[in-house]
Amino acid sequence: MADTEIRKRLELGAKEKIDGPFSNVIHGHPALDEMREKHPEAYIDMLKYRANGFEHEARKVAEEHGIEFRGWYRRYDAAEIDDFGDWFQDGDKPESETVSAADRMMSGLLDADGLEDIPDPEWLIKGWLTRDTLARINGEPNTGKSLVALDWAGCVGTGTLWHGCATEKGTVLYVIAEGVRGFKKRKRAWVKHHAKAMSGVLFYPEPIQVKKPDSPKAVDQWATLAEVCAKIKPVLIVLDTQSRVTVGVEENSNTEMGVIVARLEAMRRLTGACVLLAHHTPKGGEGGRGAGAMSGAINTEFQMVKKGRGLSSIMTLENTKEKDEEDGRKILLRFKVYNVGDEDPYDLDEPMTSVVLVHEEDDSAEDVIPVITDSDDNRSKFRSIIEQVWPVGRFTQAQACGLAQDHGGMKKPTAYRIWGHLVETEFIEPVPHATTGNPTEKYRIKRGAVG
Template identity: 25%
Template sequence: MSLAEYGTELDENGHPATPDDATTRAPARVPLRDRLLTLDELGNLAPPEPLIDGFLYRNTLAQLSATAGSYKTFAAIAMSCSVALGEAWEGHRVPSAEKVIYVAAEGASGLRSRILAWCELSGCDPRRLSDQLYVLPCPIQLGNFADVSEACDMAREIGAGLVVLDTRAKCTIGLEENSATEQGRAIAAAERIQEAAGCTVLDIHHAGRSGSTPRGSTAWDGGVWSDLRMEGSDLVAKISCEKHKDAPSGCEHHFRAVPHTVSETLMPGVPETARQTLVVVSSDGETDPLSLTGSVRQLWDAVETASTSAGMSPATLLDVSDISRATFYRALKTLQTRGFIKNAGTEKRPMWVGTALGRQAFKGGAVS
């Protein structure tokens, strides 16, 4: 419930507004007596509807927390693009297309290549994201009345179904991170945005150094409807659904970060290094021993036993793997798309090396 519903509105400095301000800016307060529900009326309440089945639900407040370098922004971008297009995200149903506002509070300079890379790997025409995905290249300060009011108007006018705040730290400057009282103000502000547009607000937050537990006050952990926690390193990641208030939770989903260089067609005149990025994709079930051929194992053995730290060129790998050219390139593509190898060279001169995900998959002959 928002501060406005309690009749406690804040001015632009975060102080209680005067009666005149509260009257003009806050919606009319509904008396508590008029909010009472009978048992029959409880039965008329709609069940939670998924925004991304199993991850996010409509008109709720959610958080995704992860340590630095865990690929949380890449995951948030992939979710946002899927919701904007109304297409399943890595096998998880997205019932309908919704407009998305992505608040790039830490800067928007690298988002274009990340979004275009997702489009290329997903086979999506980026033009389909026009008027569906919007990027705000500055924070919305949840402790600032003017910022929150403007964000409410913006989300309502656009008709947003999802607002992503990346990251909470940049959107709560001036609010003590460890204070339940001050973070409670931030939660109430995020709920105002949610209620204004009937949208889902996804808060991206840093975890502590020791794991995926969110940093700072636990007020958010109790206040959110969905609590997602992410861990990742060396191109391997996991998202745990710690909590959904009224939907199944406790599940884990595994992902890999696939290196990708956006084509010059989509980013003409941009240097190759500025087109190199990552795309987070599902790896659930990908290490099933029955899903890979012997030639893939043979090529993996060549990568691991013969490669240097700088990697090996395709020509050298072909020579040492002792398989036919056609089979070699099919096996190479399999290892690449599953994240078992990565390019340590350039787009024009690739040098392939094994990844931690590949070593985990092939450990002890698990994959054959």
């Protein structure tokens, strides 16, 4: 059956004023009827990416044949897109020679009832990320943006809860555009923390440029990625970072960034995925650096702020913009250290370590291996153990002294004597009871304490 024949039939149904559902128009065509009955999944996919206004029909067929209906996204197979470069440049698929641009636009017009067929937002991570959107996480360098993005990717790829929030399991494509070598350690730390393989996540360890190349002979990397996405069908695409995938683009120019937005939006329409960018903020400022054309197009935006230094830092992840839901969600995170190898290539005397971000209230010390230097005195060792295992957590005297013996090589009397010294010098303090304010048996590092 010719593609033009299908399109004409479907577009006719979208334009004509008829009583009842569009299925009255679709039905009656022998080729379409046969496809509907013998190949219902292909029929549903055809409706998804060939015409607007047919979600009612698609849902009906899915229900009749017991097919799970997973959203209303425009998906294209690589072989069905004639020219990816032109498609992404213009923001849509080239018009059919047999259908005018005006007729095509008219086929997309919806009345008030037609709006009801537009699907509701589908959570990718409940309360945080939705499918079929552009999202961005902003922050100064070394504030944990990539750690959050990698955690989101791992949780979506494996269907793992993210800090208690449900995830929609699916394929994730992660473009590592900078800091490639450190990602192996971060991945290992994630695997140890969650005690499972990071399945469902595909990494591309090189920058992929969103901008269409000026030379017609150059490879359009974004168009090539579109072909890949049409095959792997990701639900989350991470671009880490924005600046490294937009090389040569003036980020303060609304004109140039507007073209980038159009290509990002085209990828979103192609895949129905959440396209997530990691981006830098101006030093000491808030929001993403650069033109307003980008920030205005973003559906969901996050701000990452770090307070403190080293392993005792506290990171705040806040949802600062949300077009379709309530914004303002916030979570406090801290580092948790894991041994991820036999030895550190930069220091053969120390184990290789990396970190994950855990909730600030997570006091667990399980599997955390503190890095201790033999040349340190016992007091420095004890302080280092506490800073690495419980940078913001709560711990008992028995827990801390036990680790000092196990990892610091101290005898029990020495460990308890140094504990007393750390209390006296106010490096650590008792945690007050939430109601009475009286000291409890749990301790914490005193805010502002200097080791």
